[in-house]
Amino acid sequence: MRVLIDTLLLTRRALRETVRQPANEAVNAFIPLFFYVVTVGGLGEVASQAFGVEDYKGFQLPVAILQGAAGVASGAGLAMTLDIQSGYFEKLMLTSTPRPAVVLGRMLADGVKAVILTVVIIGLALAYGSGFETGPLGMLLLVAGSGVFALGYSGIGMAIALKTGSPQAANAGFVIFFPLLFLAPTFAPTDVFADWLAAVANVNPVTYILEGQRALIIDGWDAGAILGGTAAIAGICAFTFSLTMMALRGRVA
Amino acid sequence: MPAIAASQLVKHFAPDIRAVDGIDLDIPEGQIFGFLGQNGSGKTTTVRMLTTLTKPTSGSASVDGIDIAKDPAAIRRRVGVALQEVGLDELQTGRELLTLQARLFGIDGKEAKRRVNDLLEVVTLTDAADRPLKGYSGGMKRRLDLVCALVNEPRIVFLDEPTTGLDPVTRDAVWQYVQQLNKDRGVTFFLTTQYLEEADRLCHEIAIMDAGKIVAEGTPSALKATIAADAITLSFADGTSALDRAEELLRTFEGAEDVRRVEDSVVLYIRDGASAVAQVVRSLDEAGLSPAQLRLTHPTLDDVFLRATGHYLEPQESPAPGGGADARAH
Numbered sequence: 001m002r003v004l005i006d007t008l009l010l011t012r013r014a015l016r017e018t019v020r021q022p023a024n025e026a027v028n029a030f031i032p033l034f035f036y037v038v039t040v041g042g043l044g045e046v047a048s049q050a051f052g053v054e055d056y057k058g059f060q061l062p063v064a065i066l067q068g069a070a071g072v073a074s075g076a077g078l079a080m081t082l083d084i085q086s087g088y089f090e091k092l093m094l095t096s097t098p099r100p101a102v103v104l105g106r107m108l109a110d111g112v113k114a115v116i117l118t119v120v121i122i123g124l125a126l127a128y129g130s131g132f133e134t135g136p137l138g139m140l141l142l143v144a145g146s147g148v149f150a151l152g153y154s155g156i157g158m159a160i161a162l163k164t165g166s167p168q169a170a171n172a173g174f175v176i177f178f179p180l181l182f183l184a185p186t187f188a189p190t191d192v193f194a195d196w197l198a199a200v201a202n203v204n205p206v207t208y209i210l211e212g213q214r215a216l217i218i219d220g221w222d223a224g225a226i227l228g229g230t231a232a233i234a235g236i237c238a239f240t241f242s243l244t245m246m247a248l249r250g251r252v253a
Numbered sequence: 254m255p256a257i258a259a260s261q262l263v264k265h266f267a268p269d270i271r272a273v274d275g276i277d278l279d280i281p282e283g284q285i286f287g288f289l290g291q292n293g294s295g296k297t298t299t300v301r302m303l304t305t306l307t308k309p310t311s312g313s314a315s316v317d318g319i320d321i322a323k324d325p326a327a328i329r330r331r332v333g334v335a336l337q338e339v340g341l342d343e344l345q346t347g348r349e350l351l352t353l354q355a356r357l358f359g360i361d362g363k364e365a366k367r368r369v370n371d372l373l374e375v376v377t378l379t380d381a382a383d384r385p386l387k388g389y390s391g392g393m394k395r396r397l398d399l400v401c402a403l404v405n406e407p408r409i410v411f412l413d414e415p416t417t418g419l420d421p422v423t424r425d426a427v428w429q430y431v432q433q434l435n436k437d438r439g440v441t442f443f444l445t446t447q448y449l450e451e452a453d454r455l456c457h458e459i460a461i462m463d464a465g466k467i468v469a470e471g472t473p474s475a476l477k478a479t480i481a482a483d484a485i486t487l488s489f490a491d492g493t494s495a496l497d498r499a500e501e502l503l504r505t506f507e508g509a510e511d512v513r514r515v516e517d518s519v520v521l522y523i524r525d526g527a528s529a530v531a532q533v534v535r536s537l538d539e540a541g542l543s544p545a546q547l548r549l550t551h552p553t554l555d556d557v558f559l560r561a562t563g564h565y566l567e568p569q570e571s572p573a574p575g576g577g578a579d580a581r582a583h
Contacts, residue, residue: 002359006356006357009353009356009357010353010357013342013345013349013353016344016345016349017342017344017345020344020385021344083342086340086341086342086343087336087338087339087340087341088340088341088342089340090306090336090340091336091340091341091354091401092357093306094304094306094329094334095329095354095357095358095405096326096329096330096357096358096359096405097357097358101357252306
C-alpha cells in the first residue's frame with residue numbers, strides 16, 4: 001500500500017515537472033504525427049495495390065502511437081539522471097519511502113503522458129480520415145495498452161540511468177526502439193518481407209504489439225492478435241521491471 | 254544507550270583507498286558531536302555509512318540503537334540528513350519539495366502541511382515558499398535543505414558541512430537553530446565541519462579525523478587543555494635558513510614543550526608564554542636572528558588540530574549551493 005501511495009506522490013511530482021517544461025513533450029507529439037502524415041501521404045495511394053492494405057491511415061496509426069509512446073518513455077531515464085546528478089535522488093533515498101516507489105513514480109508518469117499523447121494522436125488521426133473498427137471500447141483498450149507499453153518501455157532508460165547516471169546513455173533507451181520498429185511490419189505487412197526480415201519480425205515483440213493494435217483499428221475484435229499484443233507488452237514490462245530493480249539494487253546500498 | 258555508536262568501522266574503495274580506517278564512536282543522546290577534518294579525511298564517508306547510503310566494508314555501527322546493517326529502513330525513519338551537496342529539485346517550489354519530503358516519510362497531508370508551514374517560518378522562507386527553487390539564492394537553498402532534514406522530526410540529525418559556502422550571517426543563523434533544537438528538543442547532532450570556530454562554538458564533543466582515522470577526541474576545552482602551553486609563533490624575513498636555525502635553537506630552549514615548523518613559521522609551545530617571550534627574543538638576538546613577526550596565543554583548536562595531524566586545518570570553500578549570493582531577494 002505504501003509503495004502505491006508513494007509511487008503516486010512521485011508520479012504527481014514528475015507530471016508537474018512536465019507541465020513546467022512542456023517543450024520535450026511537444027517534440028514527442030510532433031515527431032510521430034509528422035511521420036504519420038508523411039508516410040500516409042507517400043504510400044497511402046499505393047498501399048492497396050502494393051501491400052493489399054486498404055486503410056493505410058489505420059495501418060499506420062499504431063506506428064505513430066508506438067513512436068509517441070516510446071518517445072515519451074525516454075523521459076523517466078533522463079529525468080532520473082538529473083536527479084542523480086543534482087543529489088536529489090539521494091535525498092529521496094534518505095526518506096523512509098520504499099525504494100522501488102522512487103523509480104516506479106517516474107515510470108508511471110511516462111505511462112500517463114503516453115495515454116494523453118495517444119488520445120491526441122487518435123483524435124487527430126480520426127480527423128484525418130482514419131477509421132476505428134472496434135469503436136470507443138477498442139480505443140480505450142488501445143489507449144490503455146499504449147500507456148502500459150510506455151510504462152514498461154521507460155524501464156530501459158531507467159535501468160541505464162540507474163546503472164550509469166549518464167543522460168546520454170539513458171537516452172539510448174529511445175534509440176533502441178528504432179531498430180525494433182523497423183524490424184517489424186511498420187510500413188507493410190510481413191507477407192511482403194524478405195524471408196530473413198520476416199523471420200526477425202516474427203521474434204520481435206513490436207510486431208505483435210503493432211498487429212494487436214491494428215486489429216483494434218482495422219480488423220475488429222481479433223482475439224488472437226489482441227492477446228498476442230497484450231502478451232508482448234506484458235513481456236516487455238516483466239523484462240524491463242526486472243532490469244530496473246536490479247539496477248536500483250546496484251545503485252543503492 | 255548511545256545515540257550513535259561504531260566499532261572499528263571501515264570503508265575501503267577500490268583499488269586501495271582507505272576512506273575510513275577503523276573508527277570507534279560512542280555519542281550519547283542529546284549531544285552535538287563535531288567531526289572535524291579536511292576534505293578527504295573520511296568525514297562524509299562516515300556520514301554516508303551511518304545514514305545507510307553506503308555499506309561499510311567491515312565493522313559495525315548503530316544509530317538510535319539500530320544496527321545499520323540489519324534494519325537500514327528503520328534508521329532512515331528516525332534520522333534527518335543534510336548532505337554536503339544540496340540535492341534539490343529546482344523545478345519544484347520550496348513548499349512542494351518539503352511537502353513531498355514529508356509525505357515520503359509517511360506523514361499524512363494535513364500534518365505535512367502544518368510541519369512545512371512551521372519549518373518555512375523557522376528558516377524565513379515563507380514568502381518564497383511558492384516560487385520554484387531555481388530562483389532561490391545559495392543561502393536560501395541551504396536553509397531549505399537543512400529543514401528538509403527536520404521534516405520527519407528526527408531525534409538524530411546528521412549535518413555534513415552544513416555551513417560551507419554560507420555567508421557569516423546565514424552561518425550564524427544555522428548555528429543558532431542547531432543549538433535551539435538541541436536545547437529545546439534534545440535532538441542529537443552529528444555535524445561534520447572544516448571550521449574550527451564552528452566546532453568550538455557548537456559542539457559538546459569533537460573528534461578530529463585525519464586520513465580515515467580519529468586522531469583526537471574530547472570536549473573542546475579538554476582538547477585545548479591537553480596542550481596546556483601557549484604558542485609563540487615566529488616568522489623571519491630572511492627565509493629558510495633563519496627558520497632552520499630558529500627551530501634548532503628553540504628545541505633546546507628551557508621549558509619548550511614542543512616546536513613545530515608550519516609553512517613559513519616556527520611555533521614554540523611553552524607554558525606561561527607571556528613570561529617566556531622576552532627570553533625567546535633575547536636568545537634569538539644573541540644568535541643573530543631577528544623575527545619579522547612574533548605572535549603569542551593561548552591554545553586553540555587550531556593548535557590541537559596541528560598537534561594531532563601535523564598540519565593546520567585549511568577549509569576549502571565550495572561555492573554556495575546554486576552559486577548565488579545570499580543577498581538575493583528572500
